[in-house]
Amino acid sequence: MIREQNFSKGPIFGPLVRFALPILFALFLQTMYGAVDMMVVGQFATAADVSAVSTASWLMQLVTALVVGIAVGTTVLLGRKLGEGNVEESGKIVGASIALFAILGVALTVIMELLAVPLVRVMQTPPEAVDAAVSYMRICSAGTIFIVAYNVLGSVFRGIGNSRVPLMAVAFACVFNIAGDYLLVGVFNMAASGAAIATVAAQALSVLLSFLIIRKQKLPFSLHKGDIQANPARMFAVLKLGFPIALQDVLVSISFLAITAIVNTLGVVISAGVGVAEKLCGFIMLVPSAFSQAMSAFVAQNMGANEPMRARRGLIYGIVASFVVGIVMAYFTFFHGDLLAGLFVSGKDLEVIAAAAEYLKAYAIDCLFVSFLFCMIGFFNGCGKTTFVMAQGIIGAFCVRVPVSFFMSRLQPVSLFRIGLATPCSSLVQILLCGVYFLLFTRASGRDTWNIGRLKHNP
Numbered sequence: 001m002i003r004e005q006n007f008s009k010g011p012i013f014g015p016l017v018r019f020a021l022p023i024l025f026a027l028f029l030q031t032m033y034g035a036v037d038m039m040v041v042g043q044f045a046t047a048a049d050v051s052a053v054s055t056a057s058w059l060m061q062l063v064t065a066l067v068v069g070i071a072v073g074t075t076v077l078l079g080r081k082l083g084e085g086n087v088e089e090s091g092k093i094v095g096a097s098i099a100l101f102a103i104l105g106v107a108l109t110v111i112m113e114l115l116a117v118p119l120v121r122v123m124q125t126p127p128e129a130v131d132a133a134v135s136y137m138r139i140c141s142a143g144t145i146f147i148v149a150y151n152v153l154g155s156v157f158r159g160i161g162n163s164r165v166p167l168m169a170v171a172f173a174c175v176f177n178i179a180g181d182y183l184l185v186g187v188f189n190m191a192a193s194g195a196a197i198a199t200v201a202a203q204a205l206s207v208l209l210s211f212l213i214i215r216k217q218k219l220p221f222s223l224h225k226g227d228i229q230a231n232p233a234r235m236f237a238v239l240k241l242g243f244p245i246a247l248q249d250v251l252v253s254i255s256f257l258a259i260t261a262i263v264n265t266l267g268v269v270i271s272a273g274v275g276v277a278e279k280l281c282g283f284i285m286l287v288p289s290a291f292s293q294a295m296s297a298f299v300a301q302n303m304g305a306n307e308p309m310r311a312r313r314g315l316i317y318g319i320v321a322s323f324v325v326g327i328v329m330a331y332f333t334f335f336h337g338d339l340l341a342g343l344f345v346s347g348k349d350l351e352v353i354a355a356a357a358e359y360l361k362a363y364a365i366d367c368l369f370v371s372f373l374f375c376m377i378g379f380f381n382g383c384g385k386t387t388f389v390m391a392q393g394i395i396g397a398f399c400v401r402v403p404v405s406f407f408m409s410r411l412q413p414v415s416l417f418r419i420g421l422a423t424p425c426s427s428l429v430q431i432l433l434c435g436v437y438f439l440l441f442t443r444a445s446g447r448d449t450w451n452i453g454r455l456k457h458n459p
Contacts, residue, residue: 007161007301012310013317016298019161020318024290026154026167029174031282035344036174037195038279040181042345045191047272047352050345052132052192054275055125055264058257060140063108065249067148070104071097071155072381073242075293076300078159079382083304088222094156095227096234103230105148112141123257124264126271132192139193143200149207158297165213173206244386248393255397259405259422266414273355274416276344277337280356281363284333287325288370291318292378299382312442315379322371334364355416362420369427376434385437392433396426 007015037057041049074097081090120133154166180198184190190197256278263274295318302311332340337357345352380389404422411418 007298020290020294022164022167026170029170035279039344040185044186048128049191050272052129056133056136065253066246067151069246069249070242071151072245073238074155075159079300080304083301091223096231099230100235101152105145109144124261126268136192136196139196146203153210169206169210173202177202244390248390252397255401258402269351273352276356277359288322288374292374295378296381318375326367326371330364330367359416359420361417365424392430396430401426
């Protein structure tokens with residue numbers, strides 16, 4: 001049976017951690033799901049293929065960022081309705097979300113297929129990596145509908161307080177993706193194209209497994225065929241909460257694309273090294289990312305149940321837990337980045353490993369900062385303050401991260417550590433913005449409330 005979690009009663013830390021752990025494992029597997037392409041291609045193909053997978057992966061990340069951001073709207077709205085005890089409306093929210101994401105999936109597939117070549121060229125992809133990058137992107141774009149389906153299903157389960165089903169689905173997909181990569185890349189020498197085919201096939205199986213699980217389980221809300229319709233009011237309610245997050249995530253991804261384009265101009269070795277480092281960063285940031293997602297559902301339920309103080313206490317617990325892990329990750333990232341990079345690249349590519357290790361030293365600093373930032377973002381998302389989340393993300397990306405990386409790339413001799421410092425600089429500015437916003441609005445709305453009336457009556 002699917003077990004939902006009521007976060008508005010009882011202890012805080014234990015249930016929050018137990019809810020975050022399956023999300024953490026799912027994120028780990030999902031990150032591995034993408035990183036294994038880089039790992040296998042790095043072991044069996046050339047630096048140009050590694051650069052191609054890195055560049056195309058960032059472009060596909062735009063799609064994922066958009067979908068995940070909008071899906072948060074479903075998580076928050078569903079969590080709020082369940083917190084209020086409105087079971088019937090919860091089912092209608094899920095039905096409208098399914099219709100919304102179906103439309104979105106088709107539109108994104110067409111757009112990404114048409115723009116594959118111009119996007120790869122805009123990224124300043126090294127000439128020897130262009131064809132492989134286009135091939136990888138087009139194959140992955142064909143599977144966009146599966147990316148959309150997986151994330152909307154995950155948003156529903158997180159909204160009801162269940163993080164285990166998404167974990168089961170992505171675990172199955174990860175195993176299949178690894179096997180497919182080794183078969184198509186390692187045995188049949190299909191390089192970037194083989195990795196892309198394995199990824200799409202694994203995504204499809206993940207979605208199929210999720211549907212099979214749902215059919216056999218009892219959900220904490222009623223969902224009928226008639227609920228699955230493009231209801232404008234409910235779709236707008238989801239978009240109102242999710243679109244600011246989606247826009248922020250997309251723009252942040254674009255900022256990292258801009259950094260990738262800057263780095264690509266420095267040569268294929270540096271491009272491959274930074275690509276490897278960025279894949280490793282996906283693992284390094286897993287714990288704060290998991291607590292950010294868990295925080296959104298936790299806070300949404302407590303706000304729906306008129307328990308703002310529990311929401312704030314959950315924020316503190318999440319930050320402390322993330323920071324403790326962040327210290328450990330910062331140590332390994334700063335002092336052993338070469339060993340980590342060696343997991344993705346053949347031992348013969350010493351220059352690529354050295355470039356990745358140098359870039360990772362800057363991310364070691366960010367390991368500490370994101371412990372605060374990601375939990376605060378999850379908290380604000382759960383409160384429905386998604387417009388602020390969007391604003392602080394855009395400021396960090398385009399007022400700090402991109403300008404700093406561009407400036408550092410022009411300093412001679414070129415230092416990937418200095419270029420990488422753009423990310424912790426951005427995180428620090430965003431933390432300051434979040435801290436000021438938190439103080440201003442908690443004071444303005446009183447000691448024990450945070451616009452609860454608006455949250456309950458204006459989804």
